Amino acid sequence: MAIQDIRLFGDPVLRTPAAPVVDFDKELRTLVRDLFDTMRDAPGAGLAAPQIGVGLRVFTWWVDGELGHLVNPQLRLSAEQQEGDEGCLSIPGVVADTPRALRVVARGFDEHGEPVTIEGSELLARCIQHETDHLDGILFIDRLDKEARREALKAIRSAEWAGLPGPIVQVSPHATHGKGL
Numbered sequence: 001m002a003i004q005d006i007r008l009f010g011d012p013v014l015r016t017p018a019a020p021v022v023d024f025d026k027e028l029r030t031l032v033r034d035l036f037d038t039m040r041d042a043p044g045a046g047l048a049a050p051q052i053g054v055g056l057r058v059f060t061w062w063v064d065g066e067l068g069h070l071v072n073p074q075l076r077l078s079a080e081q082q083e084g085d086e087g088c089l090s091i092p093g094v095v096a097d098t099p100r101a102l103r104v105v106a107r108g109f110d111e112h113g114e115p116v117t118i119e120g121s122e123l124l125a126r127c128i129q130h131e132t133d134h135l136d137g138i139l140f141i142d143r144l145d146k147e148a149r150r151e152a153l154k155a156i157r158s159a160e161w162a163g164l165p166g167p168i169v170q171v172s173p174h175a176t177h178g179k180g181l
Ligand code: NI
Pocket: 087, 088, 089, 090, 130, 134, 180, 181
């Protein structure tokens, strides 16, 4: 079991596009274990490798009691959209209604290099889109409209973990159900 430190907003690794995995070796399997351990410890609904400082295209999820992982994901998104709360383990305490595709088909590989296809809707689809964004250096606040994004940035600036005094402000009044991603 190896729980890693989760990188926070402001860390450049979160803004750096991750590289495709080329070697499906023991190190990759250790990375996947570390992602699972760190995600479950947080706890979070998903975790991408850059969030623990590793610039590779790998993420894990833990949605509706199901654990999964995906390497080198390629997404196909439904035109139909969903609304709902979203947060991020790298931006603690900030939650906002974030538009996402309702359904996703994700193609990629497992930790052994076997091709896999994951089909998800609602929360799993949201999670897969959020984590794939992490691999491209994109954060959920980038998906908000201008006003909501401004509120989120304000909340980040006043968050304790950002090194400044002040309360953590929730952007959305809705329950988050503990859905850090
Ligand atoms: Ni996240």
